[in-house]
Amino acid sequence: MTQREWRISELVNQLLTLGVKPGGVLVVHSSFRSVRPVEGGPAGMIAALRTAIGPEGTLVMPSWSGLDDEPFEPATTSATSDLGILADTFWRLEGVVRSDHPFAFAAAGPLAARITSDPLPLPPHCPPSPIGRIHELDGQVILLGVGHDSNTTLHLAELMSKVPYGVPRHCTMNSTER
Template sequence: MTQQNEWRASEIVDQLIALGVKPGGVLLVHCSFRSVRPVEGGPPGVIAALRAAIGPEGTLVMPSWSGLDDEPFDPAATPATPDLGIVADTFWRLENVTRSDHPFAFAATGPLAARITSDSLPLPPHAPASPIGRIHELDGQVLLLGVEHDSDTTLHLAELIAKVPYGVPRHCTVLDNGKPIRVDYRENDHCCQNFNLADAWLRREGLQREGQVGHAHARLIRSRDIVRIASDRLARDPLVFLHPIEAGCEECDAARQSAGCAPRSTSGGGQF
């Protein structure tokens, strides 16, 4: 580290390897640059360190969706939603990075990039035939870099595999012969705050490695372990990720209602 507390890319690589990142493996990264910084080279420096840690035979993956339900998605031009952070929005723009051709996009580089990103529009977004599903299929690792499990989209895959009873109405816009078309679907969505329960579950089983990367706290877990542990919990309680009714969480209440587990609301415009 320099005198200005800026981490060198080589130091970040060492930290990633010490954490357990596998050279030659598939690595899905959810990242908060604000937590990691300052890093030599900024966001591209973080990406370079991640690439160096997995090596030329590894495949690096990041979320890259737009979050724009009413605008057609252009993989060559549509920015990633700001919620994903500057590292993710920088990554898809780099040379030799492949991006999904649908609104629920992920971006990837490496030998398995095309396999991970080439599925057509997945509905719901994190179904097995989606980038998240392909990472699970390929026994990839998930790196939560300065973020917690409420950013862990692999848990949505676990919900689908466990056949959770909730699904709220959503839509996206795609191009059909150059014309924008609205596509309606149901998604296993909610506020996701209770995804952080996975921390204790994975720690208890010794399945989550944790340490410092840059200035951030990092978590590293196999995708298959996330899905297995979460699926086991969901088998016992299919609503474990939803806040109780008394918490007053509108997103979780909508998910409960879709499962027939909450009374129909009389407020909020009666949208359900």
């Protein structure tokens, strides 16, 4: 049996019913495979998210490459396949700003530059990081088709609660200066 395609307007209504705040900051962790089919594919889902938060809102998605042994180039390095097609589609859209480091986030909206502009934070999800800024801005997190094992805000909570950080701290940097 073929599942009926979600219309963008239906998704907007669902997001607002779930409590997504127009004008707010919204972090999305997703598995498009789990929520499809959506009118317009991944771009349609992104359009629904952006419509729900409105022009005053800022949409944020993880955008790291997961390639610890390769240099990270914000303009060209793909997001890891573990983040899914929605995140990989989002960072490539016009007007989306992406962090300049391997633990990148991508954002679109009035607060995008503020959220993504920082040096390499170590550990990657500490208070002076994109996810830390989202916390400061009272941002929301939505999990679309994924569980809390995909929720990067938990790493920030671990650090704030002084729970040992469980992610290796290494990356490869490419430098022309010697």
